[in-house]
Amino acid sequence: MLRKLRRAFVELSESSRQAFGALRTHRLRTVLTALGIAVGVATVIAIAAVISGLNSSFTQQVEALGPHSLFISPRPMISRGDWWNYRNRPAVGWGELRALRENATHLALVVPSARTHGSVRRGDEHVDDVEIIGTESEYATASNLRIQQGRFLTDVDTAASRNVVVLGADLGEMLFPSGDALGNRVKIGAQHYEIIGLLERRGAIMGKSLDAIALMPALTFARGFGLHRGLTIAAVAKQDEVNEAEDEIIGILRRYRKLPPEVADNFAVNRQEALLSFYKEMTGGLYAVAFGVGLISLVVGGIGIMNILLVSVKERTREIGVRRALGARRRTILGQFLLEALALSSLGGFFGTALGLFAAQVASWLTPLAARAAPSVVLLGVLFSASVGVIFGAWPAWNAARLLPVEALRYE
């Protein structure tokens, strides 16, 4: 047993020396073949890095909503092509808000918000496509907003429906580059609003800035923009009561709307998990395609390896005969050529990984996509290229191993 192990080890180290020696002898050939693998691995790594970056940024953002947050709206946030089922649903309004506030026992917070999109102006400067949100003071808690300068909306602001606004980080900087936003006024729609606070930066998700927002008291919003689209109610469940909270919300709203038992809900309660699962479902197909492209280029690289190995076996047929004559077993010859394939593809894998990481980095500089290469992705790339080498090297190596010693020795 020990002798067998020792022999296997001695043969393995000799074979790997031979493999690297063979690769060194044909440098150009080696580099070109490895390049085929490198391109494939680089593609897979870059795609994986971008995907994993996207995933983590999306997950982070969604998780920022809080695991205990529930959002009540007429339609689900995620509709899967069945939007027409929801088109006649009544808007959520103050009545629903009041019903929840008065009856819910599992909810820590109930915050209304109304939204629209519009431009924020200061003199000739303006920023378009800003999300304008009418809400209350607790919105900051429910949505994890943090104030950088000034203050958030207070109950006094809401009760008095004052014309005040809290701006996202981007907006403040763009409109007031000199940093004197606080106390100044901006025009949104037809009205002027006094800036009372600036938010901390929140970043972007899938290229869309989360900082292009302007928040004002709900009644102020209703006065300026109307409430024809109704409210979205954000509810934060008490710790570990999110399932009970969901059931409770449904019960309260059905009672409030006097829905008979046989009628389905005409509102939707959205949870963070649903958003995440929808995201994964939506992007899964895209990723599969992207990986498919990477795989195809790996296969092309693998065929290159197979080709070169077939040449190598042909060139060294007599050497194989000599080795067999001197006592090499079939599996030794097989191992030798498999090792050569493995060395080739690992070389490609190594440079491909480096290239892929670099490409991902460039992508994250040039585009809003945040690339993030997890160590597991790198490991995956290397393992992948190694297995490509073994898979595509298997046939040539087997060809070498099954050569008859007599014929191999005679080969010219």
Next chain:
Amino acid sequence: MSALIHLDNVTKTYTLGAEEVHALRSITLSINAGEFCAIVGQSGSGKSTMMNVLGCLDVPTSGRYLLNGSDVGTLSDDQLADLRNVEIGFVFQTFQLLPRASALENVELPLVYRGLPARDRRDRAQAALARVGLADRMTHKPNELSGGQRQRVAIARALVTDPSLLLADEPTGNLDSATGEEIIRLFSELHNAGNTIVLVTHAPELAARCPRAVRLMDGRVTDDGPGARVALVPTAKLPSPLTGEGQGGGDVAAFDLGPPTLALPRKGGRGNAA
């Protein structure tokens, strides 16, 4: 003393397309340990097949081949490989050294397949190279060595495993006569030191120097005896078909011409019987 090599009614038949080629026809032959025996014959006489069978590179179609007590015909491919490694040292006409490896690495190779640790391999390979007179050429690559030196490396590679049989296939065929002479002398020395050597050759002058020679013709043993007698018995009085030398009846040319039917179609000594 029992025979190192014992062939009992061995035949070897190849199928080339639809045709059956009888390379060896019921050969019975014994070679004892310590013998220095030539196997002579022309191209097509079956001596290459004989060499392959003796070297366990190929197995007989029928009959039994006992090498040092093992029945070669019953062994698996792996067992044959191990047997070659342990029992046989090969010396080829074209040296068959690995071009990228140094002399030392070439000689170490059989020991790799025996699983010896690197230090033991190096020590034994150095000793083997010293024995063939190449102590000062160990790190040279084959292309940095002369033909004679290459063949010495090959002989060192064959010796390094301490095989029970040294099997040489036309070991001087690619060498000039002076270098060939050196190699033959080296074989004689090895024989005197106790090695068993089987030398496969078409050259009668080589066979003549062996204590014993076996003549093969058409896959059969036609003569077996002291090398000088077997090699020197003229089989025909015609110019050598191989070299064209000896026109006019020189003594060397008459040695090994085979049956006239084989030699006659070739004119003027041009062309090669192979």
